[in-house]
Structure formats: C-alpha cells, structure tokens
Amino acid sequence: MKPVFVPPRFHIPLSRRRLLRALAVASAGFSLRGYLAEALTLSPTVTQGPYYPLAKNIPLDKDNDLVQLNDNLILAAGVVTWITGRVLDSSGNPVKGALVELWHADREGDYLYSTSAARNSACDANFAGFGQYFTGADGRYLFRTIKAGLYRGRTRHLHWGITLPGEKTRTTTQTGWNETALDLNGAVWETQNSNDNVFSTVSNSAQRSAMLLDFTAVAGATTGEVEATWDYVAGRTYTEPTYPNGGSLVVAGAPVDGPSSGNARFKLTIPAYAGYSYEIYGNPTFADLGWQALPFSLTQTGTVDRSIHTATAEGSLDVFVEQKATKGFYAVTFRVPGANTGSP
Numbered sequence: 001m002k003p004v005f006v007p008p009r010f011h012i013p014l015s016r017r018r019l020l021r022a023l024a025v026a027s028a029g030f031s032l033r034g035y036l037a038e039a040l041t042l043s044p045t046v047t048q049g050p051y052y053p054l055a056k057n058i059p060l061d062k063d064n065d066l067v068q069l070n071d072n073l074i075l076a077a078g079v080v081t082w083i084t085g086r087v088l089d090s091s092g093n094p095v096k097g098a099l100v101e102l103w104h105a106d107r108e109g110d111y112l113y114s115t116s117a118a119r120n121s122a123c124d125a126n127f128a129g130f131g132q133y134f135t136g137a138d139g140r141y142l143f144r145t146i147k148a149g150l151y152r153g154r155t156r157h158l159h160w161g162i163t164l165p166g167e168k169t170r171t172t173t174q175t176g177w178n179e180t181a182l183d184l185n186g187a188v189w190e191t192q193n194s195n196d197n198v199f200s201t202v203s204n205s206a207q208r209s210a211m212l213l214d215f216t217a218v219a220g221a222t223t224g225e226v227e228a229t230w231d232y233v234a235g236r237t238y239t240e241p242t243y244p245n246g247g248s249l250v251v252a253g254a255p256v257d258g259p260s261s262g263n264a265r266f267k268l269t270i271p272a273y274a275g276y277s278y279e280i281y282g283n284p285t286f287a288d289l290g291w292q293a294l295p296f297s298l299t300q301t302g303t304v305d306r307s308i309h310t311a312t313a314e315g316s317l318d319v320f321v322e323q324k325a326t327k328g329f330y331a332v333t334f335r336v337p338g339a340n341t342g343s344p
C-alpha cells in the first residue's frame with residue numbers, strides 16, 4: 001500500500017518560511033500501514049560519489065529548496081519535484097534532529113560542485129544544487145528540487161547524506177526513478193537502473209526497489225510538478241543525546257600507585273565527550289580560597305602536566321591527580337567546545 005501524500009500547494013515563488021510550514025500540512029496524509037511495511041527495509045549505503053560540495057564557495061543558501069536560489073526571481077530549469085519522508089532508525093522509530101543532505105545534477109546533468117573545482121560554470125546558475133534539512137520530532141524532512149539531469153555513465157539519481165544526532169560522519173545513499181530514463185530529446189538513455197553501476201549493485205531486491213521512487217503528478221498543479229515519498233531507514237539504533245551544555249559532576253577518586261612507591265595518585269574515571277573540556281577540583285567549596293583546578297596526568301605514572309583537558313573522543317576518560325580530595329570525592333567541571341579560553 002503506497003503512502004498517500006497530499007502535497008502542499010503554494011504559488012511560486014515560495015518563501016523559505018512557507019516551505020517549512022508546508023511540511024506540517026503535508027504530514028497529515030500518510031498511511032501508517034505503508035510506513036510500517038517500508039520501515040522493514042533498511043536503506044543500503046552506497047557511494048557518496050565525487051560531487052559532494054566541497055568547494056570553498058558553497059553558497060549560504062543551503063535550505064531545503066533547491067529550485068530557488070536565495071531570493072532570485074528566476075527559478076532553476078526543470079520539472080519541479082517534491083520529496084518528503086522520514087528518517088527512521090532500525091526499529092522504525094523516527095529520528096529527531098537528523099541532518100538530511102541532498103545534492104544532485106541540474107537539468108542538463110551538471111553538478112554545481114566538485115572536489116577539485118570551484119562552482120561549476122556549466123551548471124544552471126539558478127539551481128541551488130545542494131540542500132539540507134534537520135528533521136523534527138516526527139523524523140520528517142521535505143525538499144523541493146528539480147528532476148535531476150542525466151550524465152554519462154549513470155542513470156538518473158539523487159545523492160543523499162544522512163547524519164544521525166551524535167554521529168560525526170554522514171551515511172550516503174542514492175535514490176533513482178522507477179522509470180525508463182529518457183534524455184532531453186526523449187531518446188532512451190544508455191544507462192538504465194538495470195545496468196547502472198550503483199543501483200545494479202544493490203543485490204537485495206527489496207532494498208533496491210525502495211531506492212527507485214515512483215513520482216506522480218502533484219494533484220491540482222498546472223505546472224507539471226511531481227512528488228514522491230522516501231523514508232530513510234538507518235541500519236543502526238539511535239539514542240537521543242542528553243548530554244548537557246556544561247556543568248559539573250562528582251566523582252570518587254580511587255587510590256592507585258604513582259610513578260614511585262609512596263607517591264600515590266587518585267584515579268578518576270569520567271564520561272567524556274569530544275570537544276568538551278574537563279577540570280578537576282578537590283575541595284569544591286567557594287569558601288576555600290585555595291579553589292583552583294588540580295593538576296593531573298592522563299596516565300597513571302606520567303607527568304602531571306595539565307589542569308585542563310579537552311577530550312578528543314567520546315567515552316571513558318581516566319585522569320590521575322596527586323592531591324587527595326576532601327572525603328575522597330572530586331568535583332569535575334566540564335565546558336562546551338570553544339568555551340575554554342583563559343582557563344588555568
């Protein structure tokens with residue numbers, strides 16, 4: 001059962017705010033059964049390809065409307081195409097705060113960016129070429145773009161990057177059109193889904209068919225606009241991050257041997273997050289004039305050489321201090337990335 005999608009209907013030009021608002025309108029018409037069935041099919045990871053925008057002059061316009069660049073009056077050339085859906089984890093739960101990135105070729109098959117060049121002058125000057133969207137609590141995203149053009153070696157396709165909250169790199173996949181690819185003259189294109197070097201390598205037929213979208217005419221539109229729905233189903237579970245913006249915690253110090261006999265240290269194990277800076281205090285009362293961060297070492301027998309440490313990875317962080325804390329407990333303060341200048 002296909003999800004039923006009632007698309008937003010707005011007159012062009014569409015402002016950014018109205019496009020975002022359209023999302024709420026669009027979300028009412030989906031079929032729950034359709035979603036549950038589709039959620040069982042994990043989205044395969046396929047190559048990012050060479051055209052993710054890495055050029056230095058990425059425009060500020062990175063919103064979810066690729067058809068209109070900034071407030072240009074002239075829109076990108078091509079069939080206006082709406083795509084919406086949800087980002088789901090492997091259990092089918094919507095993921096809030098996922099970054100969805102979309103990039104693809106213009107109507108003529110030219111990308112706006114490449115890894116080696118600046119903006120590609122061959123690309124439609126009115127085409128944004130790249131967009132992004134942060135999902136809301138329902139996991140939903142929405143893009144307005146144009147039908148991707150064809151270029152030699154591939155059939156028609158879109159590139160997607162999905163980054164779940166807390167992840168540091170995007171997972172890439174692609175979607176295509178469930179149709180015979182025709183060039184701008186109506187001739188059958190040399191590369192179809194069946195012999196495309198990305199889609200044809202997805203061996204799981206359910207996964208492959210989930211990548212090839214059925215685009216249908218937007219009801220009531222007189223301009224040839226089309227729409228499709230596509231859920232990205234992550235092959236991993238996801239836990240919403242709850243780490244605070246900064247603060248403190250109290251940690252017991254475990255006595256351990258130091259560099260030499262009789263030179264004991266105290267080991268503190270801290271749940272650390274990358275980019276956060278940690279300091280240790282032994283007697284956390286403001287009445288104590290000696291209030292200052294205690295020096296520590298990152299190894300049990302190494303040099304005590306710092307009073308602040310910025311974690312480079314998430315996970316458990318061990319620090320070793322020499323000063324015994326009042327009642328055996330230390331106060332550990334942490335500050336958000338970039339908030340640590342001027343620290344002792």
Ligand SMILES: [Fe+2]
Nearest residue numbers: 049051154159
């Ligand atoms: Fe591509």
